[in-house]
Amino acid sequence: MSKPKVGFFSFTSCEGCQLVVLSMADKLFDLLGAVEVVNFREASSYKGEDYDVAIVEGALSTVHEIEEIRAIRQQAKILIALGACAHIGGINCIRNFDNQFEIKKSVYGDKVANFDSILAQPIDAVVKVDYYSRGCPPNRDGEEFVEIVTAILQGKKPYIPNFPVCVQCKMKGNVCTFHKERPITCLGPVTRAGCSAHCPSYGNACIGCRGLVEEPNLNAHQETLSGAGLTVEESLKFYRMLNGMMEVGK
Amino acid sequence: MKNYIVKKERLNDLIENLIKTNEVIAPVAHENFTAFAPLSSPDQIVWGAPQTVIPPKQFLYPQSEDLLAYEFSNDEVKITGLNTVKERILFGVHPCDLNAIGQMDRVWAEKNIDSNYPAKRKAMTLVGVDCLTPCSPEAICLRLGGLDPKGRFDLFLTDIGNSFSAEAATPKGEALIEGAVAAKAADKKKLSAVRKKRNLIFDKKEKKLLPKYQDLPKLMKANVDHPVWEEHGKLCYGCGSCNMVCPTCYCFDVQDYMHVSLVKGVRSRVWDGCMTEEFAKVASGENFREDRSHRLRHRTYRKLNYLFDKWGESFCTGCGRCIKACLTKIVSPLEIANEIYSRKI
């Protein structure tokens, strides 16, 4: 593959995922040696039209965004969903579980009619996604993002683990969040690893930002969460923080 | 075996000296647990409880280890085998972990000798410490043969009051203790009294193993279809926690990591766990151990059946880490054996 032209695009999100790519420091220069960036909203104002690879962050939450992603998909040979919002809808989907009219009114007030917002959804609810760079944000050292770009250049399927975060959390030697002096409930046992258990390594719980493993044992997790004192309602809330989309399926 | 007696404060001096010239790794405080880490002062060592979250196997068999590096130039590829070896002293290892290391010494050297483990092992000095009370409520070491270290150390310390009894099983261990402190012969009577008392405490505190230890392989073989596998398997996350914290789990995955420039890369082995979904899945998609209950049986059989049969001892050394780590409490080899034993089919 000759040096592919890459365009970055942003939908409903905090745009932090693009910042993470920019902050990959040493790896960024390696990446720039391998690809040509033609559109990068966070880094330059230049808007290129000619790209082979579209790297898309953010969830889709307006009619306009649906049209845009369709246009991007038509142009791009390869589409990478960057970050949790693009991958699983992420935090945007929290509002899907509330009354849409009330929500809109509380945000836009009497201008509500001017906004075409719809239920938030991940990119692959609308178009085919070829690769997912998971996480909120994608893992900070950029290893997995670089692995994905490298894999595309090599023409191979990138290695993305399909086992729970616990594997990497244990490798790190972390005290399990459920076993701390003041236990915290954690989504690690059902969440896909690949982040090197970043959050538990810094004393927080896993909130499931990389989406669930392919075969999560939700019954077991319900047992664990209720054993830790969570009601069903609270457990659902925990899941819905980033993984609400999973309930409606894709 | 040579026996010595060492005053506690002299042992402190010994460690202090060792730290100056060696990497000394020992259990240090880690939140409400402990963890093996390089020492900067002997005061950091936590003797006894609580148990470390993961065993010290990482210093012989790292979580991720580069096996080879390759570099491309003009259509040629240069391959270099890799093995990073460091002289280390592993201090304060509990008998269950000493036994596990002894077992790993055997499996890595079996048939095709692994090229990476033995070199790391040779560069390591093992200093064990006797447990006088169980280091965690989950410990089952007395039941599974892990409490007696069986000489699997260079040096082994037992707290006998103001002093430590020190047993040296190798010249390396002798040199360590003789070179650093003026040691004298141990009071063997006192040592055996301490051990006797210790065994009583463990017998009282540790959960009982209902079947006879020697019968475990037979019991496992006869119960391939026991309902316990399905019942426990239902609640298995396939999260591999039990594998990762186990001192005798040594399966690995191999991955290539190519640099984005596509001119160089490394091949690494990474700890893997037989309880995870894709462990036995081949490229064509066939998964030869798809069922969680079968994976649980496989793991348990490795500890209490296959390797027990092959090497004549339980490959669960009773450290209890998996029992703690398993959030749904399904994995304890002892509990599984007890359930099978008391619910005959």
Added chain:
Amino acid sequence: MKTLYTPELAVIKKVIPQTPLETFFELELTERKTLGHKPGQFVEVSIFGIGEAPISISSAPEPDKPTFELCVRKVGNVTNALLEKKVGDKIGIRGPFGNGFDIARFKGKDILFIAGGIGLVPLRSLILEVLNRRPEYGKINVLYGCKTPRDLLFKGELKSWECGGTVECMITVDLGDENWQGDVGVITTLIPRVEIDEKKTQAVIVGPPVMYRFVIKELKARRLADANIWMSLERKMKCGVGKCGHCQMNEIYVCQDGPVFNYAELKKIPESI
């Protein structure tokens, strides 16, 4: 430094596409005269930067022949990358690994070869070995089944395996096409057409897991003893040297004690088939 996990280099001498999915490779090691394998063994093929995959050797061991042969199906990263390689390219090889077929056990016997799909690849190493010493064996039958005529492997040489009529080859496909005039049906439909002397016959089966159960049932109906049935199993043989644990079924490391097993032994291994 060379370690247990360091591959040696091999040069690709020939590349012949076989089917839309499978390609044949002839390889020569750069540092050794021959691979020195037994029929039924496998090698770990390395594509540097992509990974390693276990691949059955499909050629017979010939002491004077410097090359060995593989036939590879596109199923994953390594095999996809291998199929991009051209004559003259170098790849990595470790091995040969595994027990291979115990050829001495077949001497003087009738041999019934049964291959399903890509199972013909490892079996070919044994078939060719036996054909090289044709007079040492009794009656030989080759039964080969695959999905469609397009999936047939070694099409060009199947005829030559008949050794001027001293070997009987039967081929069946699950689904024929307009040009296919041969048999249509699953492989078990061929078995009733073979004369089996249960005292003299050794059956060797290689194919997908589901095939084994049906073929064995059929052979048992023909009163073939368990000990006279041989098979080669597929597993995830990641390291090839009995360490990594992925290929284990019960107490057995398939990469070391297999992939070839006698059915009488295999029956005692619940996780095997």
